[in-house]
Amino acid sequence: MASQLQDPLDVGQLAAQRTRLEHDYPLGRFSRLRDSLARPDGVAVVDFRFHSAGAYPALEGAVRARAWLICQRCLKEFEASLESPVRVAFVARDAEAGRVPEAYDAVTAPGGQLVLDEFVEDELLLAVPLVPMHATPADCAMRKAMVVEEVVAVEKPAPVAPTQRPFADLRNLLKR
Numbered sequence: 001m002a003s004q005l006q007d008p009l010d011v012g013q014l015a016a017q018r019t020r021l022e023h024d025y026p027l028g029r030f031s032r033l034r035d036s037l038a039r040p041d042g043v044a045v046v047d048f049r050f051h052s053a054g055a056y057p058a059l060e061g062a063v064r065a066r067a068w069l070i071c072q073r074c075l076k077e078f079e080a081s082l083e084s085p086v087r088v089a090f091v092a093r094d095a096e097a098g099r100v101p102e103a104y105d106a107v108t109a110p111g112g113q114l115v116l117d118e119f120v121e122d123e124l125l126l127a128v129p130l131v132p133m134h135a136t137p138a139d140c141a142m143r144k145a146m147v148v149e150e151v152v153a154v155e156k157p158a159p160v161a162p163t164q165r166p167f168a169d170l171r172n173l174l175k176r
């Protein structure tokens with residue numbers, strides 16, 4: 001059935017109805033996540049199936065997104081696939097966290113209420129690599145080569161005084 005997406009959600013009710021929740025979120029709306037992004041572009045796709053795990057409301061599914069990150073090896077932007085598999089059971093108090101079935105992570109939802117916006121953002125923050133990088137060093141090298149070619153192309157026509165040749169070393173490097 002169609003799910004109500006007005007935060008906060010009643011996880012007990014969603015679990016009792018075995019609701020499947022599918023929703024898209026623009027990444028730009030997540031203020032904490034934006035610090036990790038090179039650009040606020042992209043969309044997170046949420047696919048959750050609510051059910052019961054023992055005595056606790058639970059959900060299973062994933063948060064997926066394509067997001068622009070900064071490669072820490074070459075410092076260029078690149079588009080990364082983020083995926084956070086989710087299997088959580090909701091407890092009313094932190095003290096109950098140890099009682100959920102072993103396969104589940106416990107999440108505290110006071111009064112059975114879950115602010116889905118914050119939950120999804122937390123999952124995305126977990127999915128962002130601590131040190132984002134292009135998939136392979138070759139991807140970085142390709143980007144670097146393109147940048148060097150651009151610099152040389154721009155600087156070549158400029159007259160260079162014999163005593164000031166800042167790019168002489170660079171050209172020698174390129175000849176090797």
Ligand SMILES: [Zn+2]
Pocket residue numbers: 071072073074075076133134139140
């Ligand atoms: Zn890179």
